[in-house]
Amino acid sequence: MRVLALNGSPRKKGNTDYLLTALLAEFDGRGAVTQKFDLARMHVMPCKEYMVCEKKGVCPIHDDVETLLYPALRNADIVLLGSPVFFYNITAQAKALVDRTQLFWARVYRLGLTDPKKHFRRGLAVSVGATRGRKLFSGVELTARYFHDAISAIHEKGLYYQGIENRGDMAAHPGHAADIQATVGRLMAPLAHRPGVLFLDRGHAGAARIAAAFLEYTAGDQIEVLSAGIAPAETSHPMVETIMAEEKIDMLFRMTRSLDGALAEIRPAAAVLMGDISPPPELDDISIIRWNDLPSVSEDPDSWRGLRDDLKRRVADLLPRIKGSDPISGE
Template identity: 35%
Template sequence: MFVLGLQGSPRKGGNTDTFLSAFLDRAAGAGAAVKNIQAAKAGIVPCRGCGYCEKKGTCVITDDPMAMEIYGLIRRADLVVAASPVYFYGISAQLKVLIDRCQTLWSRKYVLKVKDPLASERKGLLFSVAASRGRQLFDGIHLTAKYFFDAIDARMEHAITYRGIEAKGAIRKRENWTADIETAIEKTVIPLVERTRILFVSPRGACRAPMAAAMAQQRFSDHIRTDFAGMEKTAALDEAMVRCVQETGLDLGYRRPQSPEEAFFGLAPDLVVVIGDGPEEDPHPDVENLHWSLPAPLPNDDQSIKALHLQIHANLDQLTKRIR
């Protein structure tokens, strides 16, 4: 599984940064791949409010880290941790810029009506810390987090909020803060780590493998975690394939082909499904390999893509007995 941390404090080594880093370290120790995005340093361009994403399903800004990396990381994340100090009863400006740009993902979900394959399994966790102690101190942050997680297809699973924490390092003096991390790990990380990891591999990783991975994830839901790869990685997914799965309600937007080494962020799969002729050597010889002899569809041919979709659907029954 993959945990994506979104660190919203501009203060390096501050309480928010300290807590999130400790959580991610513990998640990594539990078997997850992790990444921490420092929102203050990411260079994200603010949303322009232009409405382009509501018409096209993509952001008009295409050359900043949000478009080039972070959308894709959110799409691959099993757990997204939003961490922010309280600024005027709200999220920090640095994290809010990132959240606002997720209007694009909201548009794909609610305007295009397509569903990310991980939508039913992805979780969201909120962490927030504040110096003051007001009764409604975290109300605004809870609402922002709730609708942010909804936009990115994550279920808000857990929230940890602390009042009266101000001086740098004060979080370390708070009683039970590490116990709170352990509770969150048990609730949000461990169940995701324990799923069966299935890697789908095709020669280029642009059509057959991503289609099969998305369909398998949709069918078996929280019992498995799928990923896909190509032995000869190409630049982008096959457009006809993306259109085909989108017609069935599945969204592969902001996903890119990758090598077997990049799949699962370096974690080993439990099962590899090689589609097509396959490589001369299995990409993971130490784990079980299954071969599906499915021919490559014709280029830009919707009918052969739809035929492939039906063939994959029929083959998915082979996975049932291999899921723990």
């Protein structure tokens, strides 16, 4: 399970940073893979309203959002948006990123695509403010709600602290440690006990990605799904995005993983070996399912459609076996 924290506070070692760091430590202690970005120290351009995202589903701005933050958002199962209240809303640094997720909004609402994690990804706003007004977090809450919708995350009740002004105030707040434990427990509970399935092929450029996306899209709330390659290529084959978009499944920015990288994230109940690879020793004590008779692909898009449709059928057959049997019998 991957947890992403976005820190919108410009203050080094400030209150928001303290809260996010403590939350991630708790997630980490419960086995999640965590990552934090300090937005104020990154190159994050605001949206320029070029409208390319709404027409073509891409953003023409080249910065850290494109290279780091879009991929991190796409691959996260839980997203924490942290920001102090600045003038009754999130900071400009956080808002710049939020506005750039219009790209994801456009891919859903203009292009009709679905992120495979849509049914289970969770989003939580984390905020602090100096004063104690009744509506102190109303702006943050509303912005977070629509941010979560754009990034295909289920909106969770935010974690908000008032009367927090100076550096160190958050650390001194009584009860915050218990709140953190309860919040992490609540966010992880629906995702914690899913059996894991790993799709493994040679280059992680095609088949494993497609199968993983189908399974995650259909049953990601019940099964933890990852894909990886023995010798992963830098990126997926460009045809993958095209043929999956025909199925309305969004593959943009999905991660490339090595086997080691995948095993750092998941202890699978079963691994599906795709193509002509032999079982690696790391998977010795895991049920192995072999799919070595997959249709071959060429530069012809129809060959990719053939592979996609074959994998869709196989994934549908696999699903009841994974949900219904423990341990899963190999083949």
